[in-house]
Amino acid sequence: MTEGASTPSYPKSSYPTSSRNRVKRRHDRGFYDHATVHRILDASMLCHVSYVIDGQPYCTPTFFWREGTKLYWHGSSASRMLENQSEGQRVCLTVAHLDSLVLARCGFNHSADYRAVMAFGSAYLVTDPEEKERAVVAMVDRFFPDRTAGLRASNKQEIKATSFIAMEIEEASAKVRA
Template sequence: MITEGETTTSYPLSPRNRVKRLHERGSYDKATIHGLLDASMLCHVSYVVDGQPYCTPTFFWREENNLYWHGSSASRMLRNQSDGQRACLTVAHLDSLVLARCGFNHSADYRAVMAFGTAYLVTDAAEKERALVAMVDRFFPDRTATLRQSTVQEIKATSVIAMEIEQASAKIRSKGVADDDEDYELPIYAERIPVRTVLGAPEPCPRLLDGVERPASLRGYSEGRLLEDALRDAHFAHYAGG
């Protein structure tokens, strides 16, 4: 059932996820939110344990309206989300530094997402096995099939958390320098400094056996490409646009 403020192409809107400051920068459509999530690998997950807030950085991935992340079975985050914990997962892309003509108007261009839901420990063996494959293949399509199989102990030591996105919002600033009109008459230098995360040249392990070549499946991770483009393409390749 579609809830108030929700459409088939957007997440429901409520005070929890509504962008309050500079609300014109907010977006709730799934295409925008999913695109920003799929272009990232590192997130921050916030939750509360016994009244104490925590925020944990971790790798994550998306499958339709569900988010997954993993970690050590001994971690505080995973231990306290095993029975269902309210959580907020965020990602952010920094696009530029903005130097204006007054301190108040100094800013940054960015794209960010906040996703809300109830996180739970994946205990079903089949779902966990599939998720552990996706944990690698979502970023490096088809790689798991070429690897040594994980041992029972390695699988036991790794936990997977899932969270259906109940609500989410994106917030985007892309305006560059935005001074007050009268400040443009001041003899003060202002500029926008673009920021990009670009892949460097691959550095093969020095202990590679003779004859082991870099697989063609990694060609998307080539020197000079934007990381977000490589991650987004890998997501599409693994999920066929899902």
């Protein structure tokens, strides 16, 4: 949702559904509530961010983290992904967990237990110096809790060499087979 847009009319505990994020096959496995979507996102350390540049689709794996309904990811300031997501480009961020393989008496009926999320929104470059410094700490502490407290502070060149992208989750869906 863009700044200044009207308040969404969906329950605050769920993401709105649309033709873009509605689970099409096996509706019973689809979830839109914040609790399920956030739990799956938080259990993952790696995401894939999909976007289009000049008609060419790209999908980039990267580290990410969630703060409320906002997702952050990072990369080199010189990367194609970050360079092209700085001005509100539409993106889709996905995570998936393969929990187990399910065998059957027929190959057609083999399956897998999994949890996956697709989240949609408009990406923007984090330019506020305070938000960027918080992002450096949040990224490290996400993977190594309280690690930054024992490290030297990042210097200006290191902060300059790293960019952060953020995206408010506008729509999301989870699909779970257990």
